[in-house]
Amino acid sequence: MSDNPLGEKSANPGKYDPSILYPIARWAARSLLDIDKKLLMYGIDHWHAYELSWLNSNGKPQVALAEFYFSSDSENIIESKSLKLYLNSLNQERFAHTDKVIATIAQDLSAISRSEVKVVLHSLQDFNATPQQNRPGKSLDVQDVTIIVSQPDPSLLKLDDQIVFDEELYSDLFKSNCPVTGQPDWASFAIQYTGSKINESSLLIYLCSYRGHQGYHEECAERIYRDIMQVCQPSELTIALNFLRRGGLDINVYRSSVPLSSDAMRQRSIRQ
Helix, strand or coil: CCCCCCCCCCCCCCCCCHHHCCEEEHHHHHHHHCCCCCCCCEEEEEEEEEEEEEECCCCCEEEEEEEEEEECCCCEEECHHHHHHHHHCCCCCECCCHHHHHHHHHHHHHHHHCCCCEEEEECHHHCCCCCCCCCCCEECCCCCCCCCCCCCCHHHCCEEEEEEEEEEEEEEEEEEECCCCCCEEEEEEEEEEEEEEECHHHHHHHHHHHHHCECCHHHHHHHHHHHHHHHHCCCEEEEEEEECCECCEEEEEEEECCCCCHHHCCCCCCCC
């Protein structure tokens, strides 16, 4: 696919077609943020796919929920609409075993992202119908703040005269906007850090300032990570942006000053 399909009318594919996948180079956003190779940052992009289906050898439809794990060191991210169309291209494809489905998807996503991608499939019976709601940390959303800025500004971040260890905070008020369509992207934010205490009201004001910002999910997370590292200078920092589902896909972006594994991924909340 030569052009970005986001915002364009696209026919649903009738057969398996990995060429549908559309890459977006990570370096472009990072060069604008001036963080490429200049800021210690590890990360994982964790996607869920809720509309995955294929046929078994007898032509019987199979369905599953999928998880995709991309390293933040991959050369490319994958445009989300192209991934949805690619997964739809599997609908009429026959596979003798689920392992073949996993191998095919992993090979195609690894090739387009230029990095090894981990793929996990779950049957619907694997999930409890009631999601766990035990969220670690303290909500920022109880802060009584006034929001007057609609574009991210790191100078909004302030510190308190206190040192904290592994402090965990979260907010469900984050919104940014798709840089192509302008449509809203909603997310929950979480942070765990050690160092000078970040003033909670200032952090919430900073997060709410993204409501007018246009950026891909990964760029938003890396901008937040950069700003907190540069302004607040924690000795350790991990952030997460868990975006709400759109088109059967959700994207969860994790960035950290320490290496991450797939075991560190947070459980989704009921809103997501």
